[in-house]
Amino acid sequence: MKTLQFNCVLPGLMLYLLACPSTSGDDLGEAIQAAIRRVEPSIVRLRVIGGEQSVDGDTVQSLMTTGIVISEDGEILTSQFALEGNPEAVLVEDQSCKRTNATIVATDSVRRIVLLKAKEGRWTPAVADEKHVVEVGQWSIALGRFYAAESSSVSVGIISALNRIHGMAIQTDAKVSLVNYGGPLVSLNGKITGILVPLSPRGGGSANSGVEWYDSGIGFAIPLKDALASAEKLRSGQNLKPGRIGIRLVSAGAFDANVVVDRVSPGSPAASAGLLRGDRILAIDGLMVERSSVLMESLARHYAGDSVILKIRRGQEEMTQTVELVESLPPVSQGYLGLLPIRLARQAESSDAAPDATEEDAIKDAEKGADDKKRSLDIPRIRLPGILEKIGGASQEIGDSVPLIVLNDAPTAAQIVPAGIELLSLNGASTSSLAELSIAVDKLVPGSVAKIEYRVPGETKTETADITAVSRLENVISLSDTVLEQIQRSRPSSAAKVAVHNAADTSGDPADKAASAARINGVSRREFNFEERGRCVVLSSSNSSPVMPGIIILLSADKTSEEELVRRWGPVLTSHCLTVAIPKNPESSRLTTDDIPLVMTTIRTLVSQGGADLQRVVVVADRPQASMAWQCTFGGPSTIRGIALTDGWFSSSEIQGVEGAGHSVFLLDATAGGQAKALRELSRKSLNDAGLWAPLPTVSDATDKTDDAGENRSVRSIADWSMLIRSF
Numbered sequence: 001m002k003t004l005q006f007n008c009v010l011p012g013l014m015l016y017l018l019a020c021p022s023t024s025g026d027d028l029g030e031a032i033q034a035a036i037r038r039v040e041p042s043i044v045r046l047r048v049i050g051g052e053q054s055v056d057g058d059t060v061q062s063l064m065t066t067g068i069v070i071s072e073d074g075e076i077l078t079s080q081f082a083l084e085g086n087p088e089a090v091l092v093e094d095q096s097c098k099r100t101n102a103t104i105v106a107t108d109s110v111r112r113i114v115l116l117k118a119k120e121g122r123w124t125p126a127v128a129d130e131k132h133v134v135e136v137g138q139w140s141i142a143l144g145r146f147y148a149a150e151s152s153s154v155s156v157g158i159i160s161a162l163n164r165i166h167g168m169a170i171q172t173d174a175k176v177s178l179v180n181y182g183g184p185l186v187s188l189n190g191k192i193t194g195i196l197v198p199l200s201p202r203g204g205g206s207a208n209s210g211v212e213w214y215d216s217g218i219g220f221a222i223p224l225k226d227a228l229a230s231a232e233k234l235r236s237g238q239n240l241k242p243g244r245i246g247i248r249l250v251s252a253g254a255f256d257a258n259v260v261v262d263r264v265s266p267g268s269p270a271a272s273a274g275l276l277r278g279d280r281i282l283a284i285d286g287l288m289v290e291r292s293s294v295l296m297e298s299l300a301r302h303y304a305g306d307s308v309i310l311k312i313r314r315g316q317e318e319m320t321q322t323v324e325l326v327e328s329l330p331p332v333s334q335g336y337l338g339l340l341p342i343r344l345a346r347q348a349e350s351s352d353a354a355p356d357a358t359e360e361d362a363i364k365d366a367e368k369g370a371d372d373k374k375r376s377l378d379i380p381r382i383r384l385p386g387i388l389e390k391i392g393g394a395s396q397e398i399g400d401s402v403p404l405i406v407l408n409d410a411p412t413a414a415q416i417v418p419a420g421i422e423l424l425s426l427n428g429a430s431t432s433s434l435a436e437l438s439i440a441v442d443k444l445v446p447g448s449v450a451k452i453e454y455r456v457p458g459e460t461k462t463e464t465a466d467i468t469a470v471s472r473l474e475n476v477i478s479l480s481d482t483v484l485e486q487i488q489r490s491r492p493s494s495a496a497k498v499a500v501h502n503a504a505d506t507s508g509d510p511a512d513k514a515a516s517a518a519r520i521n522g523v524s525r526r527e528f529n530f531e532e533r534g535r536c537v538v539l540s541s542s543n544s545s546p547v548m549p550g551i552i553i554l555l556s557a558d559k560t561s562e563e564e565l566v567r568r569w570g571p572v573l574t575s576h577c578l579t580v581a582i583p584k585n586p587e588s589s590r591l592t593t594d595d596i597p598l599v600m601t602t603i604r605t606l607v608s609q610g611g612a613d614l615q616r617v618v619v620v621a622d623r624p625q626a627s628m629a630w631q632c633t634f635g636g637p638s639t640i641r642g643i644a645l646t647d648g649w650f651s652s653s654e655i656q657g658v659e660g661a662g663h664s665v666f667l668l669d670a671t672a673g674g675q676a677k678a679l680r681e682l683s684r685k686s687l688n689d690a691g692l693w694a695p696l697p698t699v700s701d702a703t704d705k706t707d708d709a710g711e712n713r714s715v716r717s718i719a720d721w722s723m724l725i726r727s728f
């Protein structure tokens with residue numbers, strides 16, 4: 001019997017390494033070798049030169065990967081992982097080590113596979129077996145050609161789940177990594193069940209999504225029949241892009257049964273289909289939407305050009321709407337007036353229901369007339385998860401206006417409007433709550449004239465002003481001392497009354513754990529223990545404030561001492577009403593995407609313990625943590641509204657498919673050179689096109705980060721940005 005030789009791989013990369021023929025009686029070994037021999041002729045090694053490939057955060061000029069031949073004409077399917085950007089060349093090596101050029105035909109960015117066409121050569125295509133049934137518990141063999149063209153690296157495991165990652169993938173516990181991305185997942189009878197790709201439910205559209213599970217025993221494969229169906233579409237040369245609908249949901253948790261539209265993007269498919277803010281989504285394509293994750297998963301597996309049927313409830317009426325998804329949404333540039341709403345510590349979140357409100361109460365509220373003074377929202381209010389209900393448990397301000405701060409160098413300031421005002425209406429629309437204000441602000445566009453009606457706090461006389469809206473700021477401005485002082489002097493509306501509600505009962509919630517506080521030099525330090533998830537150190541001002549604090553999560557502070565963090569962040573905790581949290585995993589090592597639950601638990605804890613301004617929850621990360629920051633923010637339901645990236649930038653492929661309205665990314669990178677500047681600008685353009693506000697630092701902040709003063713300016717700039725996120 002001829003010995004079948006397999007390439008050796010790095011220690012720990014493969015579960016099983018077959019380096020010799022099976023011994024007599026080793027039926028499993030013989031079956032594995034026989035299965036590999038059946039598919040080996042259809043596996044090829046690919047060398048990708050140039051492009052945007054990266055490994056562990058570092059750009060590489062050349063990368064090996066694996067492909068599967070699907071036709072005698074040299075058509076090859078592979079993972080999108082190694083083909084980011086515009087590679088200069090792709091070379092294919094067959095089992096005889098013969099090398100030939102290949103061209104990229106088209107890319108499926110939903111299932112993360114690419115169709116290639118070899119220019120010449122003789123090829124043995126993989127054969128699909130329509131009768132083959134994949135079941136949980138079956139043996140699975142993951143093959144790759146990363147190291148050698150003539151033989152495969154092998155990892156053996158079982159099929160651990162089906163219909164994973166938005167219902168698109170097979171899950172295996174065989175070790176999957178860049179060693180076998182693009183290669184086949186094979187059954188014990190020698191049938192190819194799927195093509196291995198890095199996938200993640202929090203991927204946000206990047207071809208690198210899922211690489212965080214490198215060799216973790218959690219690997220994914222697109223079923224071969226689905227991959228071949230995709231290849232049939234890709235043969236036309238048209239890329240398959242994720243479909244976008246153009247809605248933002250009310251942030252009410254991944255498992256909340258009320259899935260309610262919070263915002264409809266102008267000119268989007270949702271707007272064209274007639275969806276409105278406040279619509280509750282009941283079903284998509286006949287599938288009941290019992291939580292927001294069901295809706296998002298269903299949309300995530302659709303392509304641009306696909307149509308979905310939504311069943312919605314508007315007030316007491318149920319209706320269906322057909323929505324055709326698109327590749328990209330029309331860029332929406334919201335008008336900017338330079339006004340900053342302040343969430344006071346005794347106010348409930350703008351779109352929150354009263355803790356004791358039911359869905360029926362919300363519908364009744366939505367149906368009341370415009371003149372009914374009890375009506376405070378233009379959309380049905382929903383009951384939030386208990387952990388969020390507790391925020392407004394003690395009291396809620398009910399008034400006829402919203403307190404605003406007029407920012408320095410803003411269009412409103414040029415109209416000689418006082419630094420602090422109570423806004424009664426905007427363009428004739430009542431603004432008695434932050435929710436009503438949000439609705440009115442959504443209608444502003446650059447160049448439009450906004451008529452505001454306001455009064456000075458403590459006075460009864462009303463004033464008006466006409467303000468021309470401009471485009472959002474290109475740079476983060478430094479908030480003046482006058483503005484910061486005005487923020488600290490903020491008080492409830494003159495006409496406000498306090499409505500008391502029963503606090504939600506969150507006893508037993510894992511995040512509802514009090515922590516003792518130590519106070520040093522005006523900074524309060526608390527520590528929360530989350531057992532196996534890790535712990536979190538929290539820094540806040542020891543001075544009381546009428547303003548609900550924003551939350552800044554430091555993802556990249558594992559090597560910075562607490563004393564240094566207090567020195568850097570202490571001055572802005574009071575002035576900018578901030579709480580700084582430093583999550584620490586059990587190993588006290590650098591955070592990874594495995595620690596995302598720790599980050600989310602940290603946010604939940606801070607909200608439950610003292611409340612927070614949910615429009616000012618941001619994460620700060622450096623380049624190696626960029627993927628984690630992105631997944632925390634856009635990978636699923638999240639209260640995080642912004643990412644401050646201290647160096648580096650996000651690639652266009654990472655941004656692809658994200659609907660970023662209401663979010664911001666602050667790029668502080670100051671790398672010199674024309675190429676770095678061009679990549680930064682490309683990233684900003686992609687972010688802006690996705691609806692995010694992507695400002696840059698002021699020139700002084702961006703050019704000097706080499707000393708303590710420069711570091712302190714960056715901290716101050718991040719603090720200013722965290723306030724400006726709320727401005728309009």
